Amino acid sequence: MPEITYLENVASQVRRDVLRQVHACASGHPGASLGCAEFFVALYFEIMHHDRAFNMKGAGEDVFFLSNGHISPVFYSTLARSGYFEVAELATFRKLNSRLQGHPATHEGLPGIRIASGSLGQGMSVAIGVALGKKLDGDDKTVFVLTGDGELQEGQVWEAAMFAPHNKLDNMIVTVDLNGRQIDGDTKDVLSLGDVEGKWRTFGWDVMTIENGNDMAAVVSGLKEAKSRLGKGKPVCVLLKTEMGFPIDFMVGTHKWHGAAPNDEQLANALGQLEETLGDY
């Protein structure tokens, strides 16, 4: 098992990759990409049993779906750093003829991507389909899906939230990135989510919270705990409290960096706050 410090080092490099990707194309979504770095690294480097020799079906392995596809930079970096494709390919992000589309897609055949996402609210339904398929096939591996908290405003999320417990899909874990922010402002101002924990619980999910989603040890132990709750008749929902923009001092505490790229000076400033641990691409 990797040491927590090793995972933290990977996360630091992933964050550098995120910033350098969005800077190079002057677009993209760094905010929640940075906030979810611990989650992605924990998942791909510690929690999931997955095969880097990518197979679309994902039979016999844990699979992950990113529903809030706009945080593609952290997804791409994690996939590259864990061996799905060359790290150097991150330089093509959002550029013409790239496999690294602005939002994740299967169309160009990028290893690690099983569905297009970007139009919000659809990932949980897809994850449910895979979870049902695994049950049909007697495959005991786990299906993970990440959704944003602003994304919970989409009605389809709640269609899916109703379906999974009714069908006792106790082989899937939904993680909600609770950073409290979306493009137009704080979620509490744009459209209040109300009692998020209560909503999932009353829909029939086994709900747990990771209070500090930017603490690697807490994320690893939280996701392990989530996995241990599977197989008991209920799907599991993890409320992951993160900070958009973490840990860049000028990016936290605001929704401003949801979908804005840093300029040269801001990039240099931000990279100065993140150790280069595995080597920049």
Place this chain on the structure above:
Amino acid sequence: MLQDYISTGKKATRDGFGEGLHELGKQNPNVVALCADLVASLKMADFIKANPERFIQVGIAEANMMGIAAGLAIGGKIPYTGTFANFSTGRVYDQIRQSIAYSHKNVKICASHAGLTLGEDGATHQILEDIGMMRMLPGMTVINPCDFNQTKAATIAIAEHYGPVYLRFGRPNWPNIMPEYKFEIGKAIHMNEGSDVTIIATGHLVWNALEAARALEAEGISVYLLNIHTIKPLDEEAILDAVSKTKCVVTCEEHQINGGLGDAVANVLARNFPAPQEYVAVKDSFGESGTPDQLLVKYGLGTDDVIAAAKKVLSRK
């Protein structure tokens, strides 16, 4: 030849889907079916009885159904979704676009109660735009069979094709004119070869086109009749063969004049062999409650309308 196509009785195309699905379930263990609370309407009961573990009741949640189908396809299943055509397309267009078409998932979107012949439920349910919506999606196959036998054969055949398919059928009992046969996607059926006017029809209106062709032939007008069950990919060769002989064409569909079979045919002709064309289609309006026969007449889709369109287009040659 026209005399080869005689109605062997009236049966609903949706019953053809139900029978096809049931048969397919026995043949192919990867086929799974999903339904959004319309099992009886979609005639899925036999499949469900035979394969309860391979049926997924989604409830009234069509968006979720499309996403679940995409997920099942990822794992190697061949999902057949069942609901009304209206809820299979417009209601879930973005889900189909992103999770199924763009992601190239092997999902079969099976849509009943399409068009005016849904009848009394009225315009809220009578979708007339679905062919247009679906044929615009890159990689989507669009099929609109004409009767029970063709729908059954198409339901079975699409499992052998890897990729998303939109299969459109309907509610009413309708003349069953096709023999039992092996369905070929994208291959038009030459029901009659003629030299004066080409009539190209899809779906229920193949019957009206057939009746019209008989009447026209009785008047000495030679009709080339094509049954175009697959609107995408379109059998361009068959269309060009026919129209190059007759130099004019009538297209017939239970769909808006915009975006459907007629526009698909006009596109082919404009690029290859411009020719006068008349549309038998709904003229940019919504439908209303009524019986299927009443509605087809009121909205200009009846046999007499096909005959009139043929005479009009002949006069434009």
